[in-house]
Amino acid sequence: MLADRAVAEAQAQGLRADGMAAAVLDGAEVESDRQRDVAATLAFGPQSVVATLRDGRTREVDYGSVGLLIHGVRTGVSTSVEESTVKSFSAGRAILTGGLSMRSSKTVTTTKTTEQRESFVHVRERGGGRSLAVYERGMNYAFLGAALAPSSMANFTTVLTTLRGRCAGARYDQRMTRAGGFGMVPLCPPGIDPAAWKSDVAAALIALEG
Secondary structure (H helix, E strand, O other): OOOOOHHHHHHHHHHHHOOOOOOOOHHHHHOOOOOEEEEEOOOOOOOOEEEEEOOEEEEEEEHHHHHEEEEEEEEEEEEEEEEEEEEEEEEHHHHHOOOOOOOOEEEEEEEEEEEEEEEEEEEEEOOOOOEEEEEEHHOOOOHHHHHHHOOHHHHHHHHHHHHHHHOOOOOOEEEEEEOOOOOOOOOOOOOOHHHHHHHHHHHHHHHOOO
């Protein structure tokens, strides 16, 4: 990222002249979950979907007002440290204690890294405004009724299919479901979750395409 927009624009122009795709984003144009309306549950009606948000508010979105559905997968990495005590036979200890103690103990530290993937869809209305975000694992899917499945992925797919069917006039973009599907994004600023940053910048670039 470059603080000087004029410099950034000049570099982007140079990349375009070389036949590469490049865009310049202001920080205010990169929407994060702090700016989005994040759904906790949904209710599909004949003309609109009503979302109950995680903060308790409700939001209604008319299907005809939706201009863009961004379908993606956010990948994060979590690291945990585990300590365990391992006991083993010690000939030296056995000799020193006359056989009263034959084992020595040592603490072993293990670092475990886990990759976590979560599907999402951002519902963006024409004319701008806050996106309505639906995350695979952050939803109460009881509203699906008889269509409710045991897995969150299956339930998310049902929601996505319903949104696509009812928001028939919306552009659907699924490039963010593929690893590297949207090319390179700027380095993550300090103090921000890298997975969320990469996802937020890519979504902002897709929205810029109109």
